Amino acid sequence: MAWTGTLSRSVKEIRFLFCQSSPASFAAREFVKKNYAEIKSRNPSVPFLVRECSGVQPQLWARYEMGVERCVNLDGLTEAQIDRKLQELAKIGESAKAK
Numbered sequence: 001m002a003w004t005g006t007l008s009r010s011v012k013e014i015r016f017l018f019c020q021s022s023p024a025s026f027a028a029r030e031f032v033k034k035n036y037a038e039i040k041s042r043n044p045s046v047p048f049l050v051r052e053c054s055g056v057q058p059q060l061w062a063r064y065e066m067g068v069e070r071c072v073n074l075d076g077l078t079e080a081q082i083d084r085k086l087q088e089l090a091k092i093g094e095s096a097k098a099k
Contacts, residue, residue: 003087004035008043010093013063014086015049018074019056028058028074031082062089 007014016032018025032050040048058074060082070092072085 003090004039005042007039007090008046010064010090011046011062012065013047013049013061014039015051015061015063016059017051017053017056017061018058019054020052022055024075025056025058027077027079027082028060031079034079035083060085060089062086062093064093 016028018028018032020029036048036050040046058077060072060074061069063069070089072089074082074085077085
């Protein structure tokens with residue numbers, strides 16, 4: 001996940017929402033467990049929020065400049081697919097800055 005070192009240039013905040021116990025949120029929970037430390041250490045100024053709520057569908061939110069936010073539903077995705085979704089959200093932020 002070398003790409004995570006540039007995350008702070010395009011994203012102002014990362015937010016994961018998931019259920020503490022539902023099977024639909026399993027991959028999101030595992031992704032956060034395995035990758036939080038690396039992402040946070042490479043981007044210490046970017047808030048990385050984890051919100052747990054019983055029964056909620058797993059989601060990934062990215063906040064960009066000017067308060068613009070994007071959401072991706074993570075239901076049914078694998079950890080590798082969640083990683084790609086986070087990369088896609090980072091690229092959206094990069095392209096918005098280029099305009």
